[in-house]
Amino acid sequence: MTYLPRECNANLNSGNRGDGIDSRKQPDSVPRYHNMKTTLPRLLAVIAGMFVAGAHAQPPPPTRPETMFADPDMQHAKISPTGRYLTWLAPKNQRMNLAILDRETKQLRWLTNMKEENVVNYAWAKKDRLLFVQQFAGREQFGLFACDPDGGNFLIINPLERVEADADGRGAESLPGSERDLPKSLISLLPRDPDHILMDRGRGRSGLGDVIKVNIRTGKETIEERNYINARAWIADANGVIRVAICTDLEEPIRIKYRKDAKAEWRTLGEFSKDLSLIASEASPVERHWRPSVFAKDNRTLYVKSFMEHDKSAIRTLDPETGEWGPVLFTHPRVEPGDRLANYVLRTGGLTSRAAPDGLIFNSAGELGGIAYTDEYPAVQWLDDKLGQRAKDIDRALPDTRNAVISTTSDGTLSVVRAASDRDPGTFYLYDAAKQELSELGRARKGIDPKLLSEMRPIRFKARDDWEIPGYLTIPIGRPATKMPMLVIPHGGPYGPRDVWGYSDDVQFFASRGYAVLQVNYRGSGGYGLEFQLGGYKGYGRKMQDDLTDGVKWCIEQGLADPARVGIYGASYGGYAVLAGLTLTPELFCCGVDYVGVSDIERRGMPRTFTGPRIFRESMAIRDLDPVKDIAIIRATNPVNHVQNIRAPLFAAYGKNDPRVQFDQWQVLEARLKQHGKTYEIMVAENEGHGFRKLENKLEYFRRVEAFLETNMNVPAGRVNVGPAVVVPSAKKTE
Secondary structure, three states: OEEEEHHHHHHHHOOOOOOOOOOOOOOOOOEEEEOOOOOOHHHHHHOOOOOOOOOOOOOOOOOOHHHHOOOOOOEEEEEOOOOOEEEEEEEEOOEEEEEEEEOOOOOEEEOOOOOOOOEEEEEEEEOOEEEEEEEOOOOOOEEEEEEOOOOOOOEEEEOOOEEEOOOOOOEEEOOOOOHHHOOEEEEEOOOOOOOEEEEEEEOOOOOOEEEEEEEOOOOOEEEEEOOOOOEEEEEEOOOOOEEEEEEOOOOOOEEEEEOOOOOOOOEEEEEEOOOHHHOOOOOOOOOOOEEEEEEOOOOOOEEEEEOOOOOOOEEEEEEOOOOEEOOOOEOOOOOOEOOHHHHOHHHHOOOOOOOHHHOEEEOOOOOEEEEEEEOOOEEEEEOOHHHHHHHHHHHHHOOOOEEEEEEEOOOOOEEEEEEEOOOOOOEEEEEEOOOOEEEEEEEOOOOOOHHHOOEEEEEEEEOOOOOEEEEEEEEOOOOOOOOEEEEEOOOOOOOOOOOOOOOOHHHHHHHOOOOEEEEEOOOOOOOOOHHHHHHOOOOOOOHHHHHHHHHHHHHHHOOOEEEEEEEEEEEOHHHHHHHHHHHHOOOOOOEEEEEOOOOOHHHHOOOOOOOOOHHHHHHHHHHOOOOOOOHHHHHHOOHHHHHHHOOOOEEEEEEOOOOOOOOHHHHHHHHHHHHOOOOEEEEEEOOOEOEOOOHHHHHHHHHHHHHHHHHHHOOOOOOOOOOOOOOOOOOOOOO
16 A cells, blocks of 8 residues: 655645745655555555654664664565556565566566676666676676566566576576677667667677677677777767767877767867876876767757866857857755766666766656755756746755655656655655656655664864865764764775765664764765865875774764764775875874775785876876885875784675675785784675675674674773783684
């Protein structure tokens, strides 16, 4: 069953603005129910009741790991282009699988039955055809598959090293044995073509690929465009014609090339000497440049994100035929438009539109309707009055959450809305524009009670050199905000990503155990403009680490943190920051948790004899320390060289299949920890990569982290271990 809260319906139908968008008035708790029959009653457990947010006078009991880190009950809910089907990811077999509801027949069923690997993402490619993605064993090798809404006509488009070869999860070995098996990435879903999508099919390790048209019903592949221009990225127009390419052989400058139609010659629109962010999925700009996003409705104008005249970038239009620039459509004094994390398309198999990283939102007619950005909180500048009014109406009906339309039908009459906050992992609603109704579809995590969780607050502090550093501080609910035990959680990357306001499993898990959580967007973090990004370059263990240290000292000076009970927790680059914190500022931290972190930056960086392509050399010379000229600095900030300085216990966790931080990063660190007799615990997951995705591994990991922190963070007087160290044995330990 699903219900429509009467207050939500009244708000949307009424012309009375009531208490306004920011009102915290609670909706009427009396629901109006709609009957919904199903063939899978158990799956309907994702349809949950309403909740009422509020504060707690006393600290609520800690949320169990099994509740906090269980796979979401509902994730990535979407409406089909015609509006007939609703789809979402949900747990089955302890893996995320794809479920579908036929809104006409009311039949609810599973589309997949995977038992080995999660379905990590999916998309409605056509009105009656879906694409979905799996990742193999954490190796960031993604398989792409297609099926009909009834699960039939299953097709492998991009094979995995090992595939669960049909929707019922029957596995089969699959190794590249033909041209069809070469890795492919999505270019365009070709919305006007009922049968095909455009993909880039790789040519070995060159990084170059040809454009192919794939029939997602038969699997037939035909070459549309041979890559003779060294294209690293392609942009198709609304008719599916490739008309923009970002090109380089990595020796010559990166060139943005354009052609009027498929028969015209390519010509250069822009040229940039060394900005790899134009072609790399992890955006880390090093110079003023502009980047094409997508074609406008007229199929001539390009939307562009430009750093040429704005440090925080601007969204503009460009007529590629005349070279004429249009007016600035959006710029912001503190942040860039868009979502830097959307650049990490490999994490979800490449089903992200090029418009997403730039924050472009289009209406059903294909016109630019709004531009999304994140300053302290996520926001949208609406350009389309109807979309803006719809957003206001939804916000008024759901005043306690940040609300976003995440999927819509082709005609725009039906939309899926995700309502979430820093304390609420989200509820999905179906919005009917004609009826002005919101109907609840389900909650992301039915076991989470938002009123028991803690508020995330934006902060800003001055670093030692007077730079203003943004971040977030989460204060445990029901506890005094004075002399709290505190965990610092530096984000990964480091260049490109940033922390944002919103729900975080990790943050809320730690806050529910009484730890304040400090998240610092140190220099080098993405989204704050070119100067802020450049400010962190060459900053491993230096400026970036100083920003973390200064954030901790600011919290201590404000009386928020107990100086004797400050721990540090981080993954990937954040794991490096943990190790740098424990070795370079050992007096600051009482314990550390290193999750898939870099321990030896000298080993992980480019070899001292590296003579790679010019653009790589010059771009990295700006971002990273030189392995020859800066070797003294590298060794001074390399954690494995300073393990003897560690005073506090360490918990470490690594995946054997990690393609980003190789497992030998742990092996080198462990040898040094043993050499110096330091206290540590280790968890190694054999079938995981850069972070643990499988439910059983996630739960074991957080149970062990919880116990480790309980031992080392919650001692009233604090504890910095400076005595003789003892190696802690572990069943998962790898010699």
